[in-house]
Amino acid sequence: MSMLHLVNKSPYENNNVSTASSTMRSDDVMLLIEDAVYAAVKGGKASTMLEGHKVSVLGPDLAARGIAEDKLASDVDVIDYAGFVDLVESNDKVQSWL
Template sequence: MLNIVKKSPYETSSLSSCLKYIKKGDVILFTEDGIYAVKKGGMFEKHVSDASQTCSIYYLSPDTEARGIKSDEIISLAKPVDYQGFVDLAIDSPKSITW
């Protein structure tokens, strides 16, 4: 399943909810303000790192650029994707949910 986290983990419980329901082999894509969850040194870095043991972690790079976040400020286990990569993830996943 493709889990799209688009809300800031500092403002909502979307990330926490997502992490409760993920299963082995799922994909988590961070977009919009969800990007802040994959920032180095952030309070959610460990949670995302733990999730990476069973899930693939991606972030939408145009959303980091729009927020003035450079790629070297993103945790290394998160892989960047562009809009085409987002589409590819959606095509490859039989289901998706947005948190």
């Protein structure tokens, strides 16, 4: 019974990435979209909250914000909207941390 944790806010604006990461169970996946993609930038204070979790980032939102993939923490998957749909399908439910 795995869950997809959808986060859309910058970790430098509010606690949603932190709340999501501390609620996640081992099979769960976190998907960073919109302003949450900033959480995946390597060396950023927030990237430590992603350690030990399965994390994907929405590529179109990264590109829009000028973040090249080589700026990301190494174990983060970059996916497109089709990949987003696949994650919704492969997990049993979706939790949107709004």
